[in-house]
Amino acid sequence: MDDPSVDELLMGDPSSSVLSDRLLSDQEALTESRSYTRLMDADLRARLQLRRPTSSRTISNKSTENGFSVWDIRNLEYATEVDDNLMCPICHSPFVSPAALKCQHIFCRQCLSEALSHQQDNKTCPTCRRPTSSNSMVALPKVICRMLEELRVKCPLAFRGCNEIIPRGNVQTHLDRYCGYEEVLCPSEDCDQYLPRRLAGKECLHEPLPCPDCGEEVSLLNLNNHRMGSCKVAEIICTDCSSSVPKSMYEDHITSCMETVLKCTASKYGCDFTAKRSVMQEHIESCALVKLAPTIALQNDRLGEHARALKHLQQKNAVHEAFLDTVKDTLATIASADLATSSLPSDSAAPFDSPLSHLLSLHEALREEVSRVSAAVSDLDAKTDTAFLNSSLRAKEEAAHRDAVLAQLRVQLQWLVSSRLQGIHAARAGAGALGISDTRRNSNDAESSSARPLPSTRRGSDGLGNGGREKL
Amino acid sequence: MASAAAGLLGRQLKQMQTDKDIPGISCGLVDDNVFEWEVMLMISDEDRHYGGGFFRARLTFPEDYPLMPPKMKFESPIFHPNSIQFSSPDTDSANLGSSSKVYPNGEVCISILHPPEEDKYGYESASERWSPVQSPETILLSVISMLGSPNDESPANLEAAKMWREDPKEFRKRCRANVRASLGDE
Numbered sequence: 001m002d003d004p005s006v007d008e009l010l011m012g013d014p015s016s017s018v019l020s021d022r023l024l025s026d027q028e029a030l031t032e033s034r035s036y037t038r039l040m041d042a043d044l045r046a047r048l049q050l051r052r053p054t055s056s057r058t059i060s061n062k063s064t065e066n067g068f069s070v071w072d073i074r075n076l077e078y079a080t081e082v083d084d085n086l087m088c089p090i091c092h093s094p095f096v097s098p099a100a101l102k103c104q105h106i107f108c109r110q111c112l113s114e115a116l117s118h119q120q121d122n123k124t125c126p127t128c129r130r131p132t133s134s135n136s137m138v139a140l141p142k143v144i145c146r147m148l149e150e151l152r153v154k155c156p157l158a159f160r161g162c163n164e165i166i167p168r169g170n171v172q173t174h175l176d177r178y179c180g181y182e183e184v185l186c187p188s189e190d191c192d193q194y195l196p197r198r199l200a201g202k203e204c205l206h207e208p209l210p211c212p213d214c215g216e217e218v219s220l221l222n223l224n225n226h227r228m229g230s231c232k233v234a235e236i237i238c239t240d241c242s243s244s245v246p247k248s249m250y251e252d253h254i255t256s257c258m259e260t261v262l263k264c265t266a267s268k269y270g271c272d273f274t275a276k277r278s279v280m281q282e283h284i285e286s287c288a289l290v291k292l293a294p295t296i297a298l299q300n301d302r303l304g305e306h307a308r309a310l311k312h313l314q315q316k317n318a319v320h321e322a323f324l325d326t327v328k329d330t331l332a333t334i335a336s337a338d339l340a341t342s343s344l345p346s347d348s349a350a351p352f353d354s355p356l357s358h359l360l361s362l363h364e365a366l367r368e369e370v371s372r373v374s375a376a377v378s379d380l381d382a383k384t385d386t387a388f389l390n391s392s393l394r395a396k397e398e399a400a401h402r403d404a405v406l407a408q409l410r411v412q413l414q415w416l417v418s419s420r421l422q423g424i425h426a427a428r429a430g431a432g433a434l435g436i437s438d439t440r441r442n443s444n445d446a447e448s449s450s451a452r453p454l455p456s457t458r459r460g461s462d463g464l465g466n467g468g469r470e471k472l
Numbered sequence: 473m474a475s476a477a478a479g480l481l482g483r484q485l486k487q488m489q490t491d492k493d494i495p496g497i498s499c500g501l502v503d504d505n506v507f508e509w510e511v512m513l514m515i516s517d518e519d520r521h522y523g524g525g526f527f528r529a530r531l532t533f534p535e536d537y538p539l540m541p542p543k544m545k546f547e548s549p550i551f552h553p554n555s556i557q558f559s560s561p562d563t564d565s566a567n568l569g570s571s572s573k574v575y576p577n578g579e580v581c582i583s584i585l586h587p588p589e590e591d592k593y594g595y596e597s598a599s600e601r602w603s604p605v606q607s608p609e610t611i612l613l614s615v616i617s618m619l620g621s622p623n624d625e626s627p628a629n630l631e632a633a634k635m636w637r638e639d640p641k642e643f644r645k646r647c648r649a650n651v652r653a654s655l656g657d658e
Contacts, residue, residue: 072476072479074476074479074480075476075479089604089605090538090604090605091476091480091538092480092483092484092487092607093480093483111604114539114604115539115603115604118539118540118587118604126603126604126605127603127605129603319517323517
């Protein structure tokens with residue numbers, strides 16, 4: 001990560017003045033050589049185009065090809081969160097030169113054609129599986145493509161230390177021209193090696209030089225790494241006691257340097273005390289928190305254990321509650337089914353607190369129903385009574401009328417019979433003398449009997465007239 | 473090419489590990505290899521047969537993922553019409569019919585895990601097979617739903633499929649035994 005800058009290279013080497021002078025002059029040369037660099041960049045780009053067709057940028061951003069970074073647009077890290085709707089459903093990264101199918105599903109052009117090429121003869125949309133063909137792809141409007149190219153990404157060389165955030169469309173330009181961490185061809189004409197752009201001056205940094213400490217041949221580019229790493233002799237200045245310590249001893253030195261400022265060992269439990277190591281021992285012996293530290297740690301462990309147990313129990317509880325809810329639901333559905341079958345005319349929808357109150361209210365409703373029915377029954381009774389009375393009255397009158405008619409008929413019959421009898425008697429008187437007195441007597445009888453029915457006939461006709469009128 | 477798949481898998485794994493909306497699925501890598509996932513399926517209690525079980529499975533992704541489907545294999549014993557049962561080799565060969573031999577033990581046989589261009593079994597139409605828009609998440613959700621309602625049309629475990637159809641009680645018993653075993657593994 002830490003590629004040495006020119007300044008670091010300079011500072012790390014106080015002893016070799018020759019080298020530092022050279023580097024200083026190189027740094028001045030760097031500013032002068034901008035135009036040269038630009039020329040070189042143009043040259044590089046031309047070479048890039050030859051070497052690297054744009055479609056083959058699909059290798060991990062960790063690999064380099066002859067010093068030049070080869071990066072995969074799908075592995076770029078986005079600086080901001082990208083809307084989910086802009087994600088290709090196949091590669092799950094924001095669309096790269098998107099293409100749409102007839103069914104309006106959108107994919108990266110490359111993803112889509114690869115997916116279609118893996119299908120059999122009947123090509124279908126990967127999302128909705130509607131039939132389609134590889135030549136029915138339609139590019140998306142330029143506006144959308146531009147917006148996608150403007151998404152901000154981190155430089156693919158972020159792992160080397162570049163902190164630039166750039167629009168996605170400019171990544172190649174950034175790498176080709178500006179990124180200080182991109183490897184470029186060494187400016188020296190004799191050298192065909194590469195070095196980070198930010199270190200590229202006029203001078204070749206690959207030339208082997210003796211290490212000022214151990215004398216081993218090291219290139220200037222690697223000098224700092226060498227002195228920090230493999231060089232056994234180089235001395236490091238302790239930042240605390242400012243004594244220079246050989247690198248091999250340095251590890252031991254930092255853990256024992258008396259000048260190092262330390263925090264109290266109980267600092268995580270609230271002790272703010274800081275002091276040099278030489279004084280610290282005294283503090284530790286008197287600090288109450290240090291003495292408490294083991295207990296506190298134990299307590300913390302226990303608390304953690306309890307929290308875990310609690311979490312476990314809570315999860316269990318949640319499961320049980322969910323179960324209880326389902327049980328309640330089923331009970332409620334059963335109760336409502338009961339209500340529906342009982343088909344009460346009123347109040348059936350009212351919620352009931354308990355089965356008992358439910359039954360009580362049912363009972364009450366039924367009682368009301370019964371009283372209503374009995375009232376209706378007595379009403380009907382009265383109605384039928386009056387109707388019966390009315391019809392029987394009429395029948396009685398008719399019967400009386402019939403009686404009257406019958407009596408009249410009987411009178412008439414008697415009169416007719418007696419007149420006939422008189423006729424017979426008269427015929428007998430004409431036949432014998434003895435019979436005259438009889439005839440007279442009979443005729444008297446007939447007269448008296450004929451005199452009697454007349455008024456009764458009149459009365460009968462009257463009665464008849466009355467009956468007819470009544471009938472009308 | 474291979475690293476495009478690796479990048480995609482890395483992103484999907486990260487997303488699944490950070491996503492809190494997926495209940496009952498946890499996943500990680502086997503030997504830090506992004507093409508080998510170890511997943512743990514926690515089946516919800518509502519499932520009649522496997523409810524409450526913890527089943528370990530392994531997803532193996534091909535180099536050309538997502539164009540080709542991953543393979544999924546249960547590592548916990550599971551008795552199910554659509555996954556080859558763990559059993560000793562002799563019963564294994566006795567149980568398995570012609571097509572099922574293709575799979576080693578525990579492998580899951582569902583249509584969305586079958587590559588799009590071939591249909592060895594002639595059972596399912598292309599519309600049910602792998603599509604690159606599927607993700608590990610959708611696969612695992614399908615598998616969980618497969619556990620709840622097996623597809624006995626194309627069984628991988630003939631015995632299980634037969635029992636599922638003809639003797640549901642015994643089938644359930646075998647499943648509960650799996651669940652208990654999976655909890656014992658913990």
